[in-house]
Amino acid sequence: MTVQQLKDHLSLTALTLPDGEREIRGVYVGDLLSWVMGRARADDVWLTIMSNLNIVAVATLADVSCIILCEGMTLEESVRSIAEAKGVNILTTEAPAYETAKRLSEFGL
Amino acid sequence: MNEAVRFHFVVDGEDFTSAGQASVQVKKNLRRLGIPPEIIRKISIAMYEGEINMVIHADGGEADVLVYEDRIVMILTDRGPGIADVEKAMQEGFSTAPDNVRTLGFGAGMGLPNMKRYTDDMKIESVVGEGTTITMTVLLA
Numbered sequence: 001m002t003v004q005q006l007k008d009h010l011s012l013t014a015l016t017l018p019d020g021e022r023e024i025r026g027v028y029v030g031d032l033l034s035w036v037m038g039r040a041r042a043d044d045v046w047l048t049i050m051s052n053l054n055i056v057a058v059a060t061l062a063d064v065s066c067i068i069l070c071e072g073m074t075l076e077e078s079v080r081s082i083a084e085a086k087g088v089n090i091l092t093t094e095a096p097a098y099e100t101a102k103r104l105s106e107f108g109l
Numbered sequence: 110m111n112e113a114v115r116f117h118f119v120v121d122g123e124d125f126t127s128a129g130q131a132s133v134q135v136k137k138n139l140r141r142l143g144i145p146p147e148i149i150r151k152i153s154i155a156m157y158e159g160e161i162n163m164v165i166h167a168d169g170g171e172a173d174v175l176v177y178e179d180r181i182v183m184i185l186t187d188r189g190p191g192i193a194d195v196e197k198a199m200q201e202g203f204s205t206a207p208d209n210v211r212t213l214g215f216g217a218g219m220g221l222p223n224m225k226r227y228t229d230d231m232k233i234e235s236v237v238g239e240g241t242t243i244t245m246t247v248l249l250a
Contacts, residue, residue: 034161034219037154038226042146050214057129061136061153063146086133 001107003066003089006045010103012068012091015075016084022065027109029097033058040064045104047097053079059088066090070097113175113182114142120160122169125213131172132157142176144249151227152181152247158220159185159243165206165215166190167241183228183245191237199225 004020006012028040029047033054040046042063048055051073059067066089069075074092075083083090093100116138118131136153140146156172163170167189175182192198199221206216225231228245235241 031214032217032219033214034158034217034223037158038219038223042150052213053126054129054213054215057133057157061129061132061150061157063150 001109003091006066006104006107007091009107010093010100012093015069015080015090015092017089017091018084018087019089022089024065024109027101027104028064029101037062045109047100049073049097051075051079053082055079055090056083056086056088059083059090060086068093068100070095070100113177115176116174118172118174120163120169120172122164122167125164125210128160128164129157131160135174138174139176139181144176144181148181148247148249152183155224155227155245155247156183156185158223159183159245161215162220163187163189165210170240177249179249180229181247181249183243183247185243185245186240187242188240191239191241192233192235193237195233195235 001024003022007014024045025043026041028044030036031048031050037058040062043065046064046067047070049071069092072094120131132153135156136149139149167187170187173184197203201222202218204216204218210216229248230246232244
């Protein structure tokens, strides 16, 4: 499944979507950035409530397919534009991480 | 041994939010050299953790990345406070990071363990009051 398809299936809001054709292979949930870098795998969807600029670097370096900001978290415009420029997909949802993860599992992730 | 390709970076200690610039640049440079993606991922994560540590604890520092035919070596040097107990610092969950760093999602005590996890060899040379040099090697096998 691609990030674009995931967005459509789960009715997520795209804050940035520079690479909607990126394939998704798994899911990781976490807010401690070093923990995420240590444990998330390449091409995972990353569920978090963190929204500061460092998530853009973490997503780039850990090579995740997209970030889903849960609980209605959103981005400052300065962060959003950097994420867009660096090719990092960031989506947002009102649902908590657990609910979001349950829905992802319905799609075989 | 052929001469290494060398990249040198100055890590700015002032700006926490811009930490990662060196790692992202290394990632780009290695991709251009045709290094396999999984190796690049390991190196850029280890490098980023090192960069974050230098910003949090040492007011910045310098990083050198040397690309040899069979391995990549990262050398991170700072003139920070040094690490009093390296063994303790290597334990997952042990951290001396201040609270403002924790609210950004760092300071979980995973930095050094991640650097070790993602590299084939890691050496820490640290003198309290003088600074720290960390040398990490990733094999290109």
